Amino acid sequence: MPDTATPTAVFFDLDDTLLDDHTATAAGLHTLMELLGHPDRSAARHLWDVQTDISFGAYIAGRLTLTEQRRERIRALATQAGHASISDHHCDDLYNRYLAAHRHAWRAYPDATPALTHLAANGIKLGIITNGTETLQRDKLAALDLTHHFHSIVCADAAGAGKPDPRIFHAACTHIGTPPENAWHIGDQLRADAIGAIAAGIRPILLDRRTTHGPQPDITTITTLDELPALLTPHPTTEPSHP
Numbered sequence: 001m002p003d004t005a006t007p008t009a010v011f012f013d014l015d016d017t018l019l020d021d022h023t024a025t026a027a028g029l030h031t032l033m034e035l036l037g038h039p040d041r042s043a044a045r046h047l048w049d050v051q052t053d054i055s056f057g058a059y060i061a062g063r064l065t066l067t068e069q070r071r072e073r074i075r076a077l078a079t080q081a082g083h084a085s086i087s088d089h090h091c092d093d094l095y096n097r098y099l100a101a102h103r104h105a106w107r108a109y110p111d112a113t114p115a116l117t118h119l120a121a122n123g124i125k126l127g128i129i130t131n132g133t134e135t136l137q138r139d140k141l142a143a144l145d146l147t148h149h150f151h152s153i154v155c156a157d158a159a160g161a162g163k164p165d166p167r168i169f170h171a172a173c174t175h176i177g178t179p180p181e182n183a184w185h186i187g188d189q190l191r192a193d194a195i196g197a198i199a200a201g202i203r204p205i206l207l208d209r210r211t212t213h214g215p216q217p218d219i220t221t222i223t224t225l226d227e228l229p230a231l232l233t234p235h236p237t238t239e240p241s242h243p
Contacts, residue, residue: 006122006124007178007184007203008124008125008178008182008183009124009125009126009127009151009173009176009177009178009182009183010124010125010126010183010184010185011127011128011129011152011169011183011184011185011186011202012126012127012128012186012187013129013130013186013188013189013207014128014130014132014137014141016188017109017186017188017207018108018109018144019107019108019109019112019144020108022210023105023107024103024106024107025048025049026045027101027104028099028102028105029041029044029048030101031097031101032074032094032098033081035094035097036078036081037081038077038080044080044081047080048076051073051077055069055070055072055073055076056073056131058072060131060156060162060163066133066157067092070091070092071088071092071095074086074091074094074095078091078094103143106144107144109209109225112225113146114225114226115225115226115228116146117149118228119228119232120149122232125151125152125176125177125178126149126151127150127151127153127175127176128141128150128153128154128155129154129163129172129185131155131156131162131192133155134153134155134157134158137153138153138155141153151176152172152175154168156168159171162192163189163192163196164192164193164195164196164199165196166200169185169199169200169202173202180201181201181202184197184203184205185197185200185203185204186207186228187204187205187206187207188208188209190206190213190216190219193206194206194216194219198218198219204219205219205222206219206221207221207223207224207225208222209223209224
């Protein structure tokens, strides 16, 4: 992917890019563990993260409904805690308790607002591209007081496609009024965010806050949004000398 000039639009993922979803998930999971009598935080977190990737991925692909993927995740954790069979109603109640604790822990990363403010000051339009449900993601942005920064908020359920499908990226570009080649997308997931952006013709910026991905060919990687201003600075050029 070429090192493009300053973009006309920059799109952001939301969870674990602007919002500290890792910490919010820990809070929700702590509530679930107490309710289920789960004794092992490390095992619970590993299972929850893996099952979330599987079940939410199936939802994005259209193989599960939103409610079904939530129940699947709850049942996996309950089984690990020794509860082999729980009802749909019990799953739904547990997930609502998880979500309440998760919601209470919503916090923006401290580098989020400065980065958004800097980009806007440079005349760059800002957008959100997220696989989360529109109602929930808009609630997050409002709770974090970030909504006003964005010209466009495109969510998978409203767009009819989720990352890494190029359609959601192209829908966001159309909505904000910029061609893909003039846009950047910043997110924390290698496949959904970075590879998805490349497939859509958008420059990817991989935000690797916990240094889990390592260097990636043809993908600019940063560990904090504080590094964004340097990416916007054009590289100096050397004028040819004349005899």
